[in-house]
Amino acid sequence: MRIIPADIKDVPKLYQLQLLAFESEAAMIGSRDVPALQETEEEARRDFANWDTFKLEDDDGTIIGAIRCRQDTGFIDVGRLMIHPDYRRCGLAQKLLAEVDVLYPDAVKELYTCTKSWSNIKLYEKMGYRAYKEHREDSGLSFVYMRK
Template structure:
């Protein structure tokens, strides 16, 4: 079941942070860089980020999270994370599908580590196009994606 997460609730923020750290540690290993912002988050930074969080729950246990910010006709996906014990179960796809179906936007944007092949392939498979790649420093580059949503009336 997917439901909105009240990130202002400390227990919810702790649950999200704990899963985020596990999930982004896997990404850090894949890309060979541990100096990534999601690994520096705290309960307070999550609670102050201004994002809307949705969680995928299996028997009341949080297994995946997506967070977004909506600005005009654009949704910016800030986090799409799945607990490593639940990789390859379609949870990321369900979360992405929810956002795409519920948001009345024209464009979706997201970024990921350029060397994070599973994430890059996931976004490409879902119709996202690469719009730019930015080198942050020697060990880290980010790939930015965009997807134009065609709504039929």
């Protein structure tokens, strides 16, 4: 397995992984109002240039995970951490988060997840992230913002 930068040509595969990976998030929180599930493939394609996206490939070159990050005002915005359901619970999400730490060793990193996403929150805390605020959306979902 290897983590390498994604290219615009990877968007269709990344988008399919996004839909698959975030479906379990929707089931966990009991809502399909997950931002990653609301995005269209065309929106993902247009937004691709705004992020540094890294893909995790298996030995056959199949994309089984991804993460994206970008420099924001005073911190690194981390998002769309996703692992194919068949490859979960193997430490791959930790490897992708660690890659962001390698790329930006001294920067403050920020991400968010639904407050009902207990497994995500536990992972982020394990990786050194701490909650600093919550925000409730009009949809009724609440999100926790975490920094490291």
